[in-house]
Amino acid sequence: MEKKVLFANIDDPKQPEIDTYISKGGYKSLEKVLKEMKPEDVIEEVKKSGIRGRGGAGFPAGMKWSFVPKDSPKPKYLVCNGDESEPGTCKDRVLMEHDPHLVVEGMAISAYAIGAGHAFIYIRGEFDYPASQMRKAIDQAYEKGYLGKNILGTGYNLEMIVHTGGGAYICGEETALLNSLEGKPGQTRIRPPFPAVEGLYASPTVVNNVETLSNVSLIIKNGGQWFSKIGTEKSTGTRIFCLSGHVKNPGNYELELGTPLSYLINDLGGGVIDGKKLKAIIPGGSSTPILKPEQIDTPLDFESVAQAGSMLGSGGVIVMHEDTDMVWVARTLAHFYMHESCGECTPCRQGTKWIYDTLTRITAGEGKMDDIDLLLDLCDNIDGKTICPLGDAAVIPIRSTIELFRPEYEHYIKNGKPLVENKFMSFV
Amino acid sequence: MALSTESIDAMKKAAARYPQKRSAILPALTIAYRQIGYLYDDLYIEVADAIGVSPNEVASAATFYTMFPKQKVGKYLIQVCMNISCGLMGAESLKEYLLKVLNIKEGEITEDGLFTVVSVECLGSCTTAPMMQVNQTFYENLNREKVDKILNDLREKG
Numbered sequence: 001m002e003k004k005v006l007f008a009n010i011d012d013p014k015q016p017e018i019d020t021y022i023s024k025g026g027y028k029s030l031e032k033v034l035k036e037m038k039p040e041d042v043i044e045e046v047k048k049s050g051i052r053g054r055g056g057a058g059f060p061a062g063m064k065w066s067f068v069p070k071d072s073p074k075p076k077y078l079v080c081n082g083d084e085s086e087p088g089t090c091k092d093r094v095l096m097e098h099d100p101h102l103v104v105e106g107m108a109i110s111a112y113a114i115g116a117g118h119a120f121i122y123i124r125g126e127f128d129y130p131a132s133q134m135r136k137a138i139d140q141a142y143e144k145g146y147l148g149k150n151i152l153g154t155g156y157n158l159e160m161i162v163h164t165g166g167g168a169y170i171c172g173e174e175t176a177l178l179n180s181l182e183g184k185p186g187q188t189r190i191r192p193p194f195p196a197v198e199g200l201y202a203s204p205t206v207v208n209n210v211e212t213l214s215n216v217s218l219i220i221k222n223g224g225q226w227f228s229k230i231g232t233e234k235s236t237g238t239r240i241f242c243l244s245g246h247v248k249n250p251g252n253y254e255l256e257l258g259t260p261l262s263y264l265i266n267d268l269g270g271g272v273i274d275g276k277k278l279k280a281i282i283p284g285g286s287s288t289p290i291l292k293p294e295q296i297d298t299p300l301d302f303e304s305v306a307q308a309g310s311m312l313g314s315g316g317v318i319v320m321h322e323d324t325d326m327v328w329v330a331r332t333l334a335h336f337y338m339h340e341s342c343g344e345c346t347p348c349r350q351g352t353k354w355i356y357d358t359l360t361r362i363t364a365g366e367g368k369m370d371d372i373d374l375l376l377d378l379c380d381n382i383d384g385k386t387i388c389p390l391g392d393a394a395v396i397p398i399r400s401t402i403e404l405f406r407p408e409y410e411h412y413i414k415n416g417k418p419l420v421e422n423k424f425m426s427f428v
Numbered sequence: 429m430a431l432s433t434e435s436i437d438a439m440k441k442a443a444a445r446y447p448q449k450r451s452a453i454l455p456a457l458t459i460a461y462r463q464i465g466y467l468y469d470d471l472y473i474e475v476a477d478a479i480g481v482s483p484n485e486v487a488s489a490a491t492f493y494t495m496f497p498k499q500k501v502g503k504y505l506i507q508v509c510m511n512i513s514c515g516l517m518g519a520e521s522l523k524e525y526l527l528k529v530l531n532i533k534e535g536e537i538t539e540d541g542l543f544t545v546v547s548v549e550c551l552g553s554c555t556t557a558p559m560m561q562v563n564q565t566f567y568e569n570l571n572r573e574k575v576d577k578i579l580n581d582l583r584e585k586g
Contacts, residue, residue, distance in 0.1 A: 075447070084552045085549075085550060085552065086550070087511045087512050087513065087549070087550040087554070088512065088513055088550075088554050089550075089552065089554065090552040090553055090554045090555055090556075093552055118447060124552065125454075125458060125493070125495045126495065126507075126551050126552070126561060127552065128564040128565075129564075129566070159445070161445055161446070163451070163454070163455065164454065164455065164458055165454060165493070165495075166454055166457070166458075166489070166492070166493025166494075166495045166496060167493055167494055167495025167548075168492070168493055168494070168495075169549065169550075180454065181451055182448065182450055182451055183448075183450035183451050183452065183453035183454060183481070183485060183489055184450075184485075184488065184489060185488060185489060185492035185493075186492065186493070201447060201448055242554055242555050243555060244513035244516075244554035244555045244557060245512075245513055245516045245517075246516055250554075250555040250556070250557070251555050252555055282512075286511075286512055286550075316513075316554060318512055318513055318516070318554070320516060324516065328515075329512065332510070332511065332512055332515050333511075333512060335510075335549075336511055336512075336549050336550065339494075339549055340549065342492075424515075424516060424517060424518040424520075424521070425517055425518030425521070425558070425571075426518060426521045427518060427521045427522045427524070427525035427571075427572050427575065428521050428524055428525050428528065
C-alpha cells in the first residue's frame with residue numbers, strides 16, 4: 001500500500017527551508033548520533049534495518065559500510081549518488097528538490113558512521129534545480145552548525161560538497177562516478193579493489209543512492225527494527241516508484257515493499273490511458289526485463305520481481321498500451337545504450353552499435369530473418385563480457401522483446417512495416 | 429581571453445573546495461559552458477590555467493561528456509528527451525513539431541540566432557513526459573499550446 005515515510009513532508013512547500021525541517025524534528029537524528037552513538041553502533045542500527053540499496057543493485061547498505069577498513073590511515077569519503085539516469089527513473093530528483101535536508105542529514109550521519117571527513121553528492125549535470133536546492137540546504141546546514149568544523153560541539157568535522165556531472169548515464173555506476181568525481185572521463189574500474197577499500201583518490205569510499213541515504217535519519221530516529229517491520233522479510237522499508245508511460249496518473253509514489261504492481265498501476269495510476277489494453281510493463285527502469293499483463297499482481301519486492309523473471313531495479317515502472325510497437329521500444333533503448341556506452345570494453349562499445357544498426361535496418365524495412373538470431377548472438381557476446389553492468393543491461397530489452405514479442409519482429413522483417421503501429425500523443 | 433573574471437573566480441573558488449584540484453574540472457567546464465554557450469579547444473587551456481591542471485586533463489574530460497556542446501548553438505538550446513517514457517508520450521512528434529515551427533534541422537541554429545533543437549537521452553523527467561530542457565530549465569507535461577507559449581515567450585525575451 002501507499003506509505004509515506006520518505007514522502008511524509010513532500011507536499012509542504014516550506015520543507016526545503018531548514019527552520020521548517022528542524023521544527024518537525026529534523027537534525028535530531030544527527031545530534032543523537034554525534035552525541036550518543038559510536039560509529040559502529042550506527043552501522044549496527046542500519047544493518048538491523050535490513051535496508052538494501054535503492055539505486056538498482058539492491059546491496060545491503062549496512063554491509064557496504066562495514067567493508068570500510070577501520071585501521072586505514074587514508075582519509076575516508078562518502079559519496080551520495082544522485083546521477084539518476086536510468087530511463088524511467090526520476091525519484092531521487094524529488095527528494096533533492098522537495099526535502100533536501102533529509103538527504104543532507106542522512107549523508108552526515110552516514111559520513112560519521114564510516115569516519116568520513118568529506119561527503120560529496122554527485123548530481124547529474126542536467127539537474128540544475130535539484131542541485132541548487134541541495135546547495136541551498138547545505139549552506140543552511142553550515143550556518144546552523146550541522147556541517148563544517150566541530151559540529152554541535154562534538155569535535156566531528158564534515159565538509160559537504162555538491163558536484164555536478166556532465167550528463168553521462170555510466171556515471172551512475174559507482175566506479176565510473178568516482179572517476180568522474182576525480183575529473184576524469186566516466187569510465188569504470190575493475191573490481192576488486194572495491195571502492196570501500198580503494199575508491200575516491202584511492203581512499204576508502206562508500207557510494208550510496210540518494211533514496212538509500214534519505215532513509216538513514218529515519219532509521220536512527222525510529223530504530224532499525226521499526227524499518228525492518230515495514231515491507232517484507234527480505235525487502236524491508238518502502239520504495240519510491242516512478243510510474244510513467246501510458247497511465248492516467250503518472251507520478252512518483254512511495255509504497256511499502258511487497259505491494260502488488262497492480263495497486264500502483266490501477267489504484268494509484270488510474271489504469272491505462274484512453275481505455276486501451278495493457279501490453280507490457282518494465283518494472284525497474286529500462287535495464288530490467290519486461291513483464292506481461294498477466295504478471296500485474298506481482299508484489300513489488302526484490303524477491304517476487306526476480307521470481308517473475310525481472311528485477312526491482314531503480315523503481316522506474318514504465319507502462320505500455322496495446323498500440324505500442326515493441327521493435328520500436330527495443331530500438332529506442334538500443335540507441336540509449338549505444339549512446340551511453342563509455343567505450344572502454346569492446347563487446348559493449350561495438351556490440352551496442354551493431355545491435356542498434358541491426359534494429360534500424362529492420363525498422364527501415366530492410367531486415368532479414370537471420371537478423372533475429374544475429375541480435376541474440378550479439379546479446380550473448382556482450383552479456384557478462386564487460387567490466388561494468390552496462391553491457392549486461394543493454395542486452396536485456398533486446399532479449400526480452402524478442403522472447404515475448406517475436407512475431408512483431410518477424411512481421412517487420414517479412415512486410416517491411418510494423419505489426420503494431422505506435423499510436424501516441426501527436427503535436428503535429 | 430574568452431572567460432570572464434567572474435567565471436575564473438568561480439572556477440578557482442570551486443577548485444579550492446576539493447581535496448584534489450582535478451576534481452574541479454567538471455564544475456569548471458560547467459561554468460565555462462554556461463558563460464560561452466559551447467566548448468572548444470582553446471577554452472580548455474583557459475580552464476586549465478584557472479584551476480591549475482593540465483589542458484590535456486581538461487580536454488580529456490570535456491570531450492567525454494556529451495552534455496557540453498562542442499559547437500556553437502542558438503541562444504536557447506532546446507534538448508528534447510527521446511527516451512522510452514517520453515517516446516511513449518509523443519516525443520518524436522514533439523521534436524518534429526519544434527523543427528517545423530522553427531524551420532530548422534536538428535543541430536542547426538535559427539536565422540535569428542535564438543534556437544537550436546537536439547535529441548537527448550533520458551533527462552529524468554519520466555513521470556512528466558513529454559518534456560524538453562531549454563538551457564537549464566525543464567519544461568514538462570508538454571502539449572502543443574504549452575510549446576507555442578514557451579517559444580513565444582523566449583522570442584519576446586530575445
